[in-house]
Amino acid sequence: MAFFTASILLILIGLYAVLVKRNIMKIVIGLSLMDTGVNLLIVSLGFIRGRTAPIINVKDLLFNTSSKVVDPLPQALVLTAIVIGVAVTAVALSIVMLMYSKKGTLEIDEYKELKW
């Protein structure tokens, strides 16, 4: 439950940054935080108390594996999700760079040319 709460909190903090912060960098950080929160949440979903990581490098995991390890699928998913998160952050940062090079500011209020 602690994982659960913490990750939800992380998502909300990220969301707060996206909704409220005026600085573009902070918004990107917020997105990144959200991403992390989601990843944590996914991992926590697969967590089962008293079990070990689903990496079969120890002898006694070879038999009855499914009763000894946590759910491996969320972890596999999270790996993908992390990679995607990194990619998104990279693209986001490069867009931010472009924005800064155009207008020389990171204030979001300066970027309202497209509206209505």
Added chain:
Amino acid sequence: MVARIFYAFLILLGGIAYGLLLGGISRKITARLQNRRGPTIFQNFIDVWKLFRKKTAISHGVMFYLAPMFRLVGGAGTFLLVPIVVGHPYLSNFSFGGDLIVIMYFMVLGCLGMALGAAESGHPHSPIAVTRGLSLMAGYELPFVVSVVVLMIADKTTTVEGIVRAQQGGILHWHIFTHPFAAAAAFISLLGMMMSYPFQVVMAPQEIPIGPPTEYSSSFLSYMFSGRSVFAVAKYVLFMDLFLGGATNLGWAFLKTFLIFLWPLFITNVFPRFKLEQAVSFFWTWPTLIGLIDLIRIYIVR
């Protein structure tokens, strides 16, 4: 048929003569009212004859040339479509040719032809007068139509004969008594039709002397004059048929049409002149409202 055409021709001549005579009388009465001696009551005959005998005539074009014929044929045609004595072999005229609706539209033909000829003359006064005349017509047509519709609905017919027949059986069956409001509306609109004085905007001597036929002269004018006279008689006869129970013989016809003729004459001499828009507004309000009383009555009791 030949006999019929012959008699129609006679009746038409009579109508023209009667019309010219009424014109003369009207000039005389007007003069007397104004403390003048006035011309003789036969003055209009003299005028027509004089104009007809003129040696040259000026023409401005084809339509100008044809317009007097239009005027004469329009007036004469209207006169011949209205029965003078219903049921009479000759005096019922050519009333088989059409009912009241036909007559009301045929009436316009002469005016239209005259207007076109006048307009072709190229004199600016002519179209001014014509447009005034047409506008005035739009004015007085409304109360007239209201009362005509009352009669048509009341008598369940659109023929003049039918309307006359519906008034037989005593003076109180005349529509002027059975539908007094409709009759009042129609008689007020007659003032417009006759261009008597409060509504005299077409000839309007002070502004556009003579009105539409400004450019007309000599024999052209004589045709127009005759046409207008017989047209006036046609309207009197029509009003007689519609409101005064028609006529059983020529004597009654003369009497009743003469009475109708006197009505605008009396009005015309005691009133000043409306402007056109005032005239139209007047026609579209008071006489129409009066006529509507009977229309609504008919609508309810029907």
Added chain:
Amino acid sequence: MVNPILIIAITLASAFFIGILQVYSKLWARLFFFLTLVFDFFAAGANFYGFLSGRITEPILVKIGGFPPPIGINLLVGKPEAAIGFLIFTIALLGAYHWERKGFPEPQGKIMVLFLLLSLGAAGITFTGDFFNLFVFIEITSIAAYGLVASAKTEKSVEAAFKYMVVGSISSTFILLSVVFLYKATGSLNMMDIASRIRNISLTPIYILILLMFLAGLLIELEVFPINGWALDVYQGADPVVVAVLAGAVVKAFYLVFLKAGTYLTLPSFFTLSLIFGGGTYLVSQFIAWRQKDVKRFLGYSSVAQLGLLILSAGFFLNPTLPAFSKHLIGASIVLFIFNHSFAKSSLFLLADNVKSSQLHGWRGILNKNPLFKFIFSTSVFSITGVPPFPGFWAKLLLIFAIPKNCSWVIGLILVGALGEIVYYYRLFREASEGEGEKVGTNLAAPLTGAILLIGAGLVAWKMFATQMGIMFNSTILLLLAFSIAIYILGFSRILQWAGSLAVVGYGIYRMVPEMGANLHGFFLALVLVGSALLLLATYPTSKRTSWTFYPAYLVVVFSMAGLVLARNWLTLFVFWELMSWASFVLINMGSRAKKAAWIYAIFSAIGAYSMLAGIYLLPGLSLTHLKVAGIMVPLLLVTGFLVKMATAPLHVWARDAYGESPDEFTPLLSGIISKMGVFGSLIAILYVIGNISSGPSFRYILGWLGALTAFFMTLIAVFQDDLKRLLAYSSVGQVGYILIGLAIASPLGWNAALYHTVNHFIFKGLLFVAAAGIIYRVGTSYMPRMGGLIRRMPLTFLSTLVAIIALAGIPPISGFAGKWLLYSALIEKGWIFITVVTFLASTVAFLYCFKILHSVFLGQLQEENSNVKEVPFPLAIVEAILFVSLGVLGAFPRLLLDPINRVFAGIPGMESPGFHYEKTLGVVSNLGHWNALFLMVFFVGSFLLALIFFAITSARVKKVGQLDVGYSGEVPKSPEDLHFGYGLYDHFRKAVKWFIYPMVTKIWEGIYEWISAFAEIVRRIYTGNVNTYAAYVILISIIIFYFFTGVK
């Protein structure tokens, strides 16, 4: 069959390879890029063709890594997936080709990589059968899309990319969360597997929340209102090619996922949600666009609206209570919508790429620069706004008729939205065709392909669905329509086109003779074909101005009218009705000052057509037989459509300019025959529907009043027009008012009057407009005070105009009187006395403008600048002669027309007796009165000749004088200009009736337009342009969805 994984894998591999290759050779990289896209195109095409031809019957299942479905990731490609896949690569190829022709944007290599990733991501979204895989593909697509949007490197594009990225990240967070929770709840990620498992799970609020989260994520990607600000910004800011691919292809992949979500994740509130968000988005976007001045953003609003309609359709499509046939129709409609929107919108965006400015005023006149551009633009706009025979039309029709009757308010929503769409699209059309604009680019190959595909798809849809809907087409009409289009190729010579058109119409008459005259349909058919042939004769191309498309469009109008009157089914009638309306829109738009008029015409046509469509939808059956209808709603809707074409008040405001400014060659048809289609429609509506409703008489009484008021007010306004064609326009509208009165009376006399006047009005108003065309051609203006005295130059035209005017005024002995006489007799017989009075007055007022036409044009003083004009061109003179002779002949022998009319009505119950009979002396005798036309003619002509001869013999020498020789207070006038009284002819009368001619109705319509615009202005302010706000809307809407639809309160 090509393994779908190959498409994805090869594209992915090639994307990476290009990334390396471009370092060494840009040319080879581009070659490789196109090779990949072409391969994808053919591979996806092969799969789709396999499904179409029936060679592939089962969905293609790809087991990745050899694991069977529930365990391993797999792709599942059925017919819909194959179709969308093919669509994606077609659009992608078109877009890439457009780039190639334009000059590939820099940095080429990176853009190519991103472009490939975007297409393969979209394909993956479409093909995948696994939820997590779906998420991955969504991310691939999104990241590529962010990059591509930003790649234009303008301030706007970068800004748009950033907003897209922020909102897109929130959306993918939602999707990822719900996918994982879904796994937690069901223990599976496979779509089919989850679908089967979920049926066994009780839907607790938590599950519903999970599903809703997925849906919310999708709704963000599907650009629903109000969480679509990012999308609009992308449409406005990004490179048009990117936008074309996003709007045309990528969004469609998301839509397919939406459909799958609706199918697999049996969500109870799916229907409600899609109705609210789809319908809301559709309706709101169609109106917000009204105020939009940026063309690309405006197209964005339209895209959003179309998507909304698709979402709404999805709700109905997946509604289990829908009958199978309706489901089939909606499915077809969705396919058509997707196709239509993908190609039409991509074409429009690619066209926008050819225009320098994206502002509305920057588009001014660009259509007149390049005919190809105009063709593509018109095709795309027509298709999007649902003009037959384009796919958009069929899509809308299928959707509407598939929606069950208990949801009929949805029809209202769809049609109102469609009306909004017409308003702003045709404003763009108006702007783009007005005047001479800047040069446009010539990179048109890709959009041209789109336009051709649209036409093809429209025809295929016509063939496939028309019969399923019960729409029957006369094969001769179709053949003739094909000929009409074919006339286009003769465009190098106008004369040849004219002759060819005459030949086609002649052939049409020859083929259609057996159908003519026998009944109501045949009667109108004869009017349409013979009348059009005559008026076509008078379009003799005197000027080089005539556009290549004039004759094709003219013939399409003619033959769609023929098809319309032959229809035995309301829907067939509607299809031809729309065809006629829009073809005449094209024709009106050809007038050099008619752009605004055409716009208003389009709007009112649409009001009419949509209200008619709603009426048809509500009818209990589609065939033209007596239908039992309760209430006043259905006939009202039905008849509104027809009243628009008749320009009955208060739907008349389009008429003045449409008649006044349309090409002079076309106006006779518009007034003479097209308006009569409204008469035909009203007649059959009264006959088959209105006659049966309980409130029938009162409804007809209202119609009668509408006719009378139209006649009165239009006549009154006509009096004050100084423009010849506008005057005739108002006159025409007023005259059709009389016809409506006759129709409304619905007694034998009344209908005789109506039909008689219909034909008669065609003759005299056709004649007047033909004469007007000739006069305007010779004099060079339609402003009457600049004319005058033309009787001396155009005697034949004067004579025919005079006769036509006498007919118009209804003065015996010319034929116009017959209609008046029958009408008044019918009115008095019926006892509608107040209407009688108004009608009488209207026809008296008509004399005023009758004189005005004759005087201002032909009489009075001939102006100096007109002293050399000649008689109208010969073909026009022939037509004038034919028409005025027929007016005279009909005047003397009205039975020539009355007998056929009576034969037409003989077959209709209650109409067997015409309400009058003939007698030798009295002529036509009704129950009330009589009228002897022949006598009047002989009497008048005879006495006129007699008087004339007598005058000629007896009178004095007649001396002809010059036009300036008038008695003028002793002065000698110098110039005709001083003497001509042509301006302000009825100013005095205007003072008397100023209260009646206040343009109240126009002001009301303008007011409605202004109010909606103002409302749109307020609503569109929610798109503040601030990304915080956009994100806040997303969260807010999601919370609202979660709150209201999970069932937890």
